[in-house]
Amino acid sequence: MTGAIFVLTVMGLLLGLVIGITVKFFGTEPDPKVEKIEALLPNANCGGCGFAGCSDFARALAGGKAEPNQCPSTNTETAAQIAALLGVALGVRQPKVAVVLCGGDNTKAAKAALYNGVNDCRAATLVAGGAKACLRGCLGLGACARACPFKAIEITGASLAVVHADVCTGCGKCVATCPRKLIRLVPTSATLHVLCSSPEKGAAKRKKCSAACIGCQKCVKAAAGAVSMEGALARVNYDHQPSPPGAIAEVCPTHCLQPALLDVTPVPTPAASASEVAHA
Amino acid sequence: MGEYFALIVGAILVNNFVLGRFLGICPFLGVSKRLDTALGMAGAVVFVMTLASAVTATVNQYVLLPGAPFSVGDLAYLQTIVFIVVIAALVQIVEVILQRFAPPLYRALGIYLPLITTNCAVLGAALLSAKESHGILKATVFGTASAVGFGLALVLFASLREKLELAQVPECMRGTSIALITAGLLAMVFMGFAGLGG
Numbered sequence: 001m002t003g004a005i006f007v008l009t010v011m012g013l014l015l016g017l018v019i020g021i022t023v024k025f026f027g028t029e030p031d032p033k034v035e036k037i038e039a040l041l042p043n044a045n046c047g048g049c050g051f052a053g054c055s056d057f058a059r060a061l062a063g064g065k066a067e068p069n070q071c072p073s074t075n076t077e078t079a080a081q082i083a084a085l086l087g088v089a090l091g092v093r094q095p096k097v098a099v100v101l102c103g104g105d106n107t108k109a110a111k112a113a114l115y116n117g118v119n120d121c122r123a124a125t126l127v128a129g130g131a132k133a134c135l136r137g138c139l140g141l142g143a144c145a146r147a148c149p150f151k152a153i154e155i156t157g158a159s160l161a162v163v164h165a166d167v168c169t170g171c172g173k174c175v176a177t178c179p180r181k182l183i184r185l186v187p188t189s190a191t192l193h194v195l196c197s198s199p200e201k202g203a204a205k206r207k208k209c210s211a212a213c214i215g216c217q218k219c220v221k222a223a224a225g226a227v228s229m230e231g232a233l234a235r236v237n238y239d240h241q242p243s244p245p246g247a248i249a250e251v252c253p254t255h256c257l258q259p260a261l262l263d264v265t266p267v268p269t270p271a272a273s274a275s276e277v278a279h280a
Numbered sequence: 281m282g283e284y285f286a287l288i289v290g291a292i293l294v295n296n297f298v299l300g301r302f303l304g305i306c307p308f309l310g311v312s313k314r315l316d317t318a319l320g321m322a323g324a325v326v327f328v329m330t331l332a333s334a335v336t337a338t339v340n341q342y343v344l345l346p347g348a349p350f351s352v353g354d355l356a357y358l359q360t361i362v363f364i365v366v367i368a369a370l371v372q373i374v375e376v377i378l379q380r381f382a383p384p385l386y387r388a389l390g391i392y393l394p395l396i397t398t399n400c401a402v403l404g405a406a407l408l409s410a411k412e413s414h415g416i417l418k419a420t421v422f423g424t425a426s427a428v429g430f431g432l433a434l435v436l437f438a439s440l441r442e443k444l445e446l447a448q449v450p451e452c453m454r455g456t457s458i459a460l461i462t463a464g465l466l467a468m469v470f471m472g473f474a475g476l477g478g
Contacts, residue, residue: 003352007343011362015369022373026380 033085034062040082041071044149048072048171061086072096073150073169096170096185098152098163100178102138103195103211103256105158109137110208120146125179133208136198138182144174186238192226192249194219194234196256201232206254213256223248227257284421289476291425297401298433299463299470304401308434309459311392318438322431324392326424329402331374332367333423336406337416339366356410363406364398371397401430437466 037058045053049070051060060066061082068074068082068090076090083090115124115131121143124130130139140159145151152167153174163174165188175183182197194213198205202214215232226248227234234257249257297303304325311321339362346354355362375393378386386393396402405426409419440462449458 004355004358006352007355007358008362008365011343011365015365019369019372019376022376026377028376028379 031059031062034058036085037061037082040074040078040085042073042169044073044171046073046149046169046171046173048169048173064088072171095188097165097168097188098170098172098174098183099165099186099190099193100138100144100153100161100163100183101193101195101197102136102160102180102182103258104132104134104137104209105140105156105160105211107158108209108211109134122177122179134198134200134205134212136180136182136196136200137209139180143179144177144183147173147177149173190236190238192223192236193258194227194236194256195258196233199231199233205232211254211256214254216253218251218253219248219257222251284418287418287422288425291422292429292432293470293473294476296429296433296470296473297404297426298430299467301404303404304399304430307392307396307399308430308437308463309456312434312438312441312459315435315438315442318434319431320388320390321392321396322427322434324389325396325399325401325430325434326427327389328367328371328374328393328396328399329405329427329430330420330424332363332370332402333405333409334416334420335370336363336366337409337414337419339363340406340410341416359407359410360403363410364403367402367406368397401426433466433470437463440466 034055035058038055041054041058043054047053049057049066049072051057051066057066057071061068064086068079068086068088071079072095074082076095080090110133111131112133113128113131115127117123117127119141121130121139121141124139124141129135132139138159138161140155140161142153142155142161144161145153145155148168149171150167150169152164152169154162154164156162161183163183170185170188172185175181175185177183180197186193195211196205196209196213198209198212202212202216205212206214213232213234215229215234217229217234219227219234220229225237225240227236229235236257249255251257291297295301298305298308307321307325312318340359342348343350344355344359344362345351346356371393375386378389378393405423406419408426409422412422414422441459444458444462453461
């Protein structure tokens, strides 16, 4: 008994001493440059840079394997600070924001079923594709909002995910989360979005949702080159933004073409356009 | 010489650590999704198991066994706790030294080095050597061979799983279920080596 205690105590002390001495004489100091960069990074570990978290990115930066503006979540000033710290030139990065390409909240989109399951879009998708009649409509259960490291996505009272463009950094976490692939990263300068992702034919879509793109092509004619058709769905060409977006947006009969990122208080006259659909 | 040959063949094939003795199953399933990480893990395990077997056998011979030079009584019953402490400390020291003197190797081994501190295969090799009363050299050879056997199983399994990614697996069997079935089949294949090398 005493022998066992003696042996274990001596062994513990000895091993502790050896580890201590090894660290003291052979240990490596963490790179102060890496620490400084890490302090400047947002440390949200969003993974938008393509590295495994902010500290990994900081190490890659210090090793010259990454560029400061690869981080989508830092603003230009911070990126410039990091670039100055590293002594490299700062390239030009086009800042991006996420946009949810669906405008069909509960007041506009029809429901096919009542969903009572786990409160998450991915879970809802597994159950016969969720409650919405439109299979490409926002389920509004907030998987993207919970995935967002910056809390930039709000679920409106009518169950629609809306991105706050001023908070969004364009890291792309929500893009990977959305089971319906409704979220896209677009340039912050973009002024026009088609808030519909359904590839269905116009008439079929309109039965399910009053805010759907019905493929009337009015916007294509109004905006020379800024909007093009993808099957029955209009798509904004983000490299070619029209100068006064408002005029083009006004031609859209379902208000699915929006002049700016959807506000939390969205779209004119939902009741009026819904009754219009009913009559049509 | 023949004795060592039988020991090596036995440890790699007949009593393969993963597929024969069912030790180290956690990394076997955890790090076998991609071949390159499997190779990294296999390398780290060979490295640590060789070192750990040598050191634990030395401690066993010089301190724990009755009649050892630094013995304070029969402490063979302390083998498990002493070995695990020695292995953990050893890995710590090796990590610090590698980081200083061989950063490329340190980066290549990555997270696997600290992870295998408490791998039961490493402790298993040490305890089995102690049970069989192997000498220090024999224990080291046994440790290396066992680790090579572990690496072989890991690399084989990772290659199979990479192929499985492309195969049409029924939906209910995808992921862990098919991995476990594959592991079972692989273990049965290795049973075919029973009797080889005595």
